[in-house]
Amino acid sequence: MNKRIYLSSPHMGGKEKQYIEEAFATNWIAPLGKNVNEFEKEMCLYTGRQHALALSSGTAAIHLGLRYLGVQQGDIVFCQSFTFIASCNPAVYLGANLVFIDSEKESWNMCPKALKKAYEKYPNPKAIIVVNLYGMPADYDKVIAIAKQKGTPILEDAAESLGSTYKGVHTGNFGDISVFSFNGNKIITTSGGGMAMVNDEKAKNKMLFWATQARESFPWYQHQEIGYNYRLSNICAGIGRGQLAVLDKRVEQKRAIFDRYKEAFSTIDEIEMMPEAPFSCSNRWLSCMTLKSGCKVSAMDIINMLEKNNIEARPIWKPMHTQPCFKDNDFICVEPSGSVSEDIFSRGLCLPSDTKMTMQEQDYVIELIKEMF
Numbered sequence: 001m002n003k004r005i006y007l008s009s010p011h012m013g014g015k016e017k018q019y020i021e022e023a024f025a026t027n028w029i030a031p032l033g034k035n036v037n038e039f040e041k042e043m044c045l046y047t048g049r050q051h052a053l054a055l056s057s058g059t060a061a062i063h064l065g066l067r068y069l070g071v072q073q074g075d076i077v078f079c080q081s082f083t084f085i086a087s088c089n090p091a092v093y094l095g096a097n098l099v100f101i102d103s104e105k106e107s108w109n110m111c112p113k114a115l116k117k118a119y120e121k122y123p124n125p126k127a128i129i130v131v132n133l134y135g136m137p138a139d140y141d142k143v144i145a146i147a148k149q150k151g152t153p154i155l156e157d158a159a160e161s162l163g164s165t166y167k168g169v170h171t172g173n174f175g176d177i178s179v180f181s182f183n184g185n186k187i188i189t190t191s192g193g194g195m196a197m198v199n200d201e202k203a204k205n206k207m208l209f210w211a212t213q214a215r216e217s218f219p220w221y222q223h224q225e226i227g228y229n230y231r232l233s234n235i236c237a238g239i240g241r242g243q244l245a246v247l248d249k250r251v252e253q254k255r256a257i258f259d260r261y262k263e264a265f266s267t268i269d270e271i272e273m274m275p276e277a278p279f280s281c282s283n284r285w286l287s288c289m290t291l292k293s294g295c296k297v298s299a300m301d302i303i304n305m306l307e308k309n310n311i312e313a314r315p316i317w318k319p320m321h322t323q324p325c326f327k328d329n330d331f332i333c334v335e336p337s338g339s340v341s342e343d344i345f346s347r348g349l350c351l352p353s354d355t356k357m358t359m360q361e362q363d364y365v366i367e368l369i370k371e372m373f
Helices: 016-025 034-047 058-068 089-093 112-121 140-150 201-211 234-244 247-264 299-308 340-347 359-371
Strands: 051-055 076-080 097-101 127-131 154-157 177-181 194-198 271-273 287-291 330-332 348-351
Touching: 016 034, 016 234, 034 051, 034 194, 034 234, 051 058, 051 201, 058 089, 058 127, 058 154, 058 177, 058 194, 058 201, 097 112, 112 140, 112 330, 127 140, 140 154, 194 201, 247 271, 247 287, 247 359, 287 340, 299 348, 299 359, 340 348
Parallel strands: 076 097, 076 127, 097 330, 127 154, 154 177
Antiparallel strands: 051 194, 177 194, 271 287, 287 348
């Protein structure tokens, strides 16, 4: 095949252009307008959260969220190690000291046992950043119980998990502040953008204040605090509205792609697909697989082979505690055999999960991989 098969590219639903044209027709080409307001309302209706704040990126949402939770210079922040760096960079912006927490095997997300162990060494963290990796929710009943006992707020990084549920409840409902991303490769996109979601109107208004340069209510431009230019544009919000209308269909497609891989590789003993914990229903944003230890084929062998055939795949996220920029940060692990996140990274890869990929194209990917075994 000559056509490029992508990992996860934008997939328009049909209504995006209508909302964009309306913004042009009414001259609302700014970081405010009807699309912004309606996108926030529609996200609340979809998730069940009370308030939403449309922002320029998921990273911006995390930054504002941590600032609202009071994270300052020198504070300890617990963060899941197995994630993309955007989960933890905003804590560094605020001068906090990150302590990375290992994952559990069941969900690949923050291990409650490791979280408990972290408190033994660092009893007063300012916040906990929990991530829903590749669309899979963390085990929130356990994590929230620990956080509540210690009085620590949670920032839920749901960037990859829009459309996923934990015990029947949509992700985006499990943090004191929860965050979504609409980057170009996410399950729905605004081209670039994000959303902070809360149940506290005071929190929403304060973050909105910071996101619009912290301008005070004066006739002139008065600023008593430092703010940011973090608001989502009305054009991008229009794209988001059109995308949200087809979200359930995208989840269905993503899960079908994963299931086809799982069925196709079920006869290959060396291949295991990412588990789905019994408490969750993942949107399967990316179809991830691991190779058993000792397998003659490596994850990079498969990635390189696919690339030679014009097919995009990628390694699993490299854990944050192994990144050069975080070499001096502490890492909490409880497994006797070593780090769960490092083990998954060493054996894992993300397969093409594009919702525009045809069944014929997926079959081609499957057959190429099968030939390696």
